Amino acid sequence: MLSAPHRRARLAGQLSELGVERGGVLMVHASMRAVGAVEGGAQAVADALREALGPEGTLVVPAFTPENSDTSPHYRSRVRGLGKQDRDAVRALMPAFDRATTAAPSMGRLAEAVRRSPGSARSAHPQTSFAAVGPLAGHVLSDHHPDCHLGEDSPLARLHDLRAQILLLGTGFDSCSAFHLAEYRVPSPPRRTYRCVVADGGRRRWWEYEDVALDDSDFAALGADFERSPLGPGIGRGTVGSAPSRLFRFPEAVGFATRWLPVHRRCTADSLLRP
Numbered sequence: 001m002l003s004a005p006h007r008r009a010r011l012a013g014q015l016s017e018l019g020v021e022r023g024g025v026l027m028v029h030a031s032m033r034a035v036g037a038v039e040g041g042a043q044a045v046a047d048a049l050r051e052a053l054g055p056e057g058t059l060v061v062p063a064f065t066p067e068n069s070d071t072s073p074h075y076r077s078r079v080r081g082l083g084k085q086d087r088d089a090v091r092a093l094m095p096a097f098d099r100a101t102t103a104a105p106s107m108g109r110l111a112e113a114v115r116r117s118p119g120s121a122r123s124a125h126p127q128t129s130f131a132a133v134g135p136l137a138g139h140v141l142s143d144h145h146p147d148c149h150l151g152e153d154s155p156l157a158r159l160h161d162l163r164a165q166i167l168l169l170g171t172g173f174d175s176c177s178a179f180h181l182a183e184y185r186v187p188s189p190p191r192r193t194y195r196c197v198v199a200d201g202g203r204r205r206w207w208e209y210e211d212v213a214l215d216d217s218d219f220a221a222l223g224a225d226f227e228r229s230p231l232g233p234g235i236g237r238g239t240v241g242s243a244p245s246r247l248f249r250f251p252e253a254v255g256f257a258t259r260w261l262p263v264h265r266r267c268t269a270d271s272l273l274r275p
Contacts, residue, residue: 005037006241011048019236019247023056025136025164030110034170036242042109046117058134061111062177063104068094069127069196096199097126123155126198130155147209151184160250170243173223174216178250182257184212226256
């Protein structure tokens with residue numbers, strides 16, 4: 001027997017019980033599949049989040065667009081096994097990023113609902129933009145440098161300074177983009193070249209730039225250690241809809257990751273060098 005769909009009012013209550021701060025700033029990573037059937041769909045979940053935050057609260061979501069890059073894992077997966085001619089055809093059809101209209105399908109239905117909400121804004125980075133709605137949206141999203149994915153010149157740094165909360169709504173720590181800010185804060189982080197399609201005076205062109213080499217492959221292990229650390233009791237846990245969820249603060253997560261990454265990634269690198 002199918003259970004009744006979740007309703008917005010109940011979701012808002014569950015979010016408040018979990019600890020979502022009224023009048024605060026909240027970044028959300030969400031799996032609508034984990035939340036389950038909701039009366040009103042993803043928009044109702046976005047509305048429930050805004051209800052829990054209240055009129056003075058600000059809701060932030062990632063609006064990343066790996067679809068317009070030929071240096072992204074998304075592209076590599078898409079062209080795996082294709083010959084050069086077919087790869088070139090894929091690249092030729094990649095649309096230029098337009099922050100007003102470019103969708104972010106990889107980020108899920110909730111992120112798209114927030115991005116499309118009346119009054120929402122979006123940062124300018126052509127690959128790792130964020131969308132937000134609320135009084136502090138402009139502050140969070142301003143000056144997102146096009147050669148800084150997720151570092152000091154990105155919304156993540158503003159969210160850190162605001163002591164924003166992070167909600168993993170049915171997702172794991174492997175999707176916690178806040179950990180990427182720590183990658184910029186470790187000593188001498190490795191760098192790499194990125195490339196994507198941008199609009200330039202109404203024309204489409206490829207743009208290449210260098211930035212920190214982002215790697216989320218160990219974020220699940222990082223998050224597990226974060227939960228086991230002395231900071232673990234500060235992580236709120238509960239169910240929203242049908243989704244097991246976690247709620248915690250930006251500075252605690254980023255601070256822990258900044259200490260964790262140099263130790264564990266060095267150990268991994270050392271092990272690869274052994275005969």
